[in-house]
Amino acid sequence: MGQVDHSFAAASESVAVHALAKACELVVVVRLVNMSAIALAYGEPVAQRLRVDLASKAAAMADVLGAAAWSGEDLEMVIADADGFREKLDCVGANDLVLAHEVERRLRGRFFADQNQEVIPCLVTIARDIESEDDADEVLDAARRLAFTRQPDIPDLSRDRQAVAQYRRDMAAAVLAVELAANGGLALLWQPVASLDRSADEDEVLYWEGLTRLVDSNGQMCLPSSFIPALERLGLVRVLDAYNVSQTLSRLERDPSLTLGCNISAQSVLLDGWWAEIISRLQSDRTLAQRLVLEITESASFPGISLAVDFVDHFRRLGCRIAIDDFGVGHAAFRYIAALQPDIVKIDALFLRRAASGDSAQDHAAFKYLVGLAGSYAAVVVVEGIEHEAAAAVARDAGAIWGQGYHFGQPSRCLIGRQMPTTPLMPPVSARGGFGQGDLLRAI
Structure with missing residues (x-):
């Protein structure tokens, strides 16, 4: 079983987010750690549905305050009005750790691969404010790296079918x-x-x-x-x-x-x-x-x-x-x-x-x-x-x-x-x- 191709993420969306980041006050990176594992264990359409579900929730959170799009395994949110975003999420005065948890909590919800099997996405969420002296692109890149370094090790399901069966169990x-x-x-x-x-x-x-x-x-x-x-x-x-x-x-x-x-x-x-x-x-x-x-x-x-x-x-x-x-x-x-x-x-x-x-x-x-x-x-x-x-x-x-x-x-x-x-x-x-x-x- 080979590696899964996730190129279905629209490149134009990622470019749009990258452009908006230059004028934003807050970035949030949500890494879907088990995206490939879910695709291999339950099928590529299930992984795509999960991505759409998460992106829809992220877009609803950002609303007119920013934008959200996938870039590989990362769901990236750029927010033009950080205070307004915190107020919307009932996180006024909250630090980055609390804000990241609230974003992740709102992204979570019951998701079913089929009518019998629920799937839990493994998410790592990083929120970072952008100060006036900061380079927005550098802050976004740093958040991506931090999400990557904090992801837990999960099984490689590409090796054999027994690993897939164990993952489902x-x-x-x-x-x-x-x-x-x-x-x-x-x-x-x-x-x-x-x-x-x-x-x-x-x-x-x-x-x-x-x-x-x-x-x-x-x-x-x-x-x-x-x-x-x-x-x-x-x-x-x-x-x-x-x-x-x-x-x-x-x-x-x-x-x-x-x-x-x-x-x-x-x-x-x-x-x-x-x-x-x-x-x-x-x-x-x-x-x-x-x-x-x-x-x-x-x-x-x-x-x-x-x-x-x-x-x-x-x-x-x-x-x-x-x-x-x-x-x-x-x-x-x-x-x-x-x-x-x-x-x-x-x-x-x-x-x-x-x-x-x-x-x-x-x-x-x-x-x-x-x-x-x-x-x-x-x-x-x-x-x-x-x-x-x-x-x-x-x-x-x-x-x-x-x-x-x-x-x-x-x-x-x-x-x-x-x-x-x-x-x-x-x-x-x-x-x-x-x-x-x-x-x-x-x-x-």
């Missing part, structure tokens, strides 16, 4: 997951990250991690393995991550005594419009940020070191804590850990299981080394997969202070254990700054 799973999340079907089950110290009468909890579940129409809970991989392969997991973090913030707002963590995919670790609402809520109430731990899971690759560092720095400046989940088995090399400077590193349960089996002294030594290595990168090390006291003893022997697993509580809608008395979880630190184990111990 993934899309069906993604559509169901997004629909459930949008209609109240997202559930968070809480599991404590607890002290390994046995001197306390009850488990002392550093924070509770929210484990994502989707509840279907029959009331059955779906495990993440049934939908997260599909969303990551399609480049759409950020949609679910935004719902996940938003729900966690709502729980924090209801109970100011809690410190909570929630998972986000490494693929979502870049500042885009999907984070605009989350950032606004955290800016409005910094105590929420101080009680929020963002746990980055490594089941997908990061978008790039510089983008990931910008994301982590931004949320750390707001007061959030950053954790790297499943350390030792994920996509991220140690260079990402060193660059991101996480506050918390969580060691994947695989290493504890091997060390606790007692079959190999080498496994035990490797686990102890990994705990020490993680401690050199972060102030807090959490050992995952502690199912019983014997495993907890192995973790303590390796030098770990914190653990997580069924030994401390199964994932539950209830929060089990005693929150550490001092919140926020750790004292605020400046972006890119750090603190040692002694600082942490003084904080708690």
Whole structure:
């Protein structure tokens, strides 16, 4: 199967947009990342219908204020009256990130490849104001480049038919997951990250991690393995991550005594419009940020070191804590850990299981080394997969202070254990700054 030709985009429209850009105040570039994939999986006419649908919505937004046209995989909007455009979109005073998200929200809508199969477009939207001293063409070109660099990796369907079949299965799973999340079907089950110290009468909890579940129409809970991989392969997991973090913030707002963590995919670790609402809520109430731990899971690759560092720095400046989940088995090399400077590193349960089996002294030594290595990168090390006291003893022997697993509580809608008395979880630190184990111990 060969590459798809999208030359049906009218060249005259692109030229018109290019000419208008010289006199405009705002440019918006919307990249349809999965355009070729949709054409290969569902047919070229479906891809063309999607382009027409998106262009029609963009033209309605621009109206008399500007113009919109396709240029390859990019839907480009040039706006002559930036203030009027923001007013029309109810974004008066909004920054570029918020405006881009609102444009993307209005472009989205239910689109069907046929009467049975819904398709979700994977969009990357960049909005940039043009100041009087700016060259409009250069701003437009910069927006195009930024949209390109921020697009997630998606499967190459031109290689074989099995890839096409997998894409269609993934899309069906993604559509169901997004629909459930949008209609109240997202559930968070809480599991404590607890002290390994046995001197306390009850488990002392550093924070509770929210484990994502989707509840279907029959009331059955779906495990993440049934939908997260599909969303990551399609480049759409950020949609679910935004719902996940938003729900966690709502729980924090209801109970100011809690410190909570929630998972986000490494693929979502870049500042885009999907984070605009989350950032606004955290800016409005910094105590929420101080009680929020963002746990980055490594089941997908990061978008790039510089983008990931910008994301982590931004949320750390707001007061959030950053954790790297499943350390030792994920996509991220140690260079990402060193660059991101996480506050918390969580060691994947695989290493504890091997060390606790007692079959190999080498496994035990490797686990102890990994705990020490993680401690050199972060102030807090959490050992995952502690199912019983014997495993907890192995973790303590390796030098770990914190653990997580069924030994401390199964994932539950209830929060089990005693929150550490001092919140926020750790004292605020400046972006890119750090603190040692002694600082942490003084904080708690």
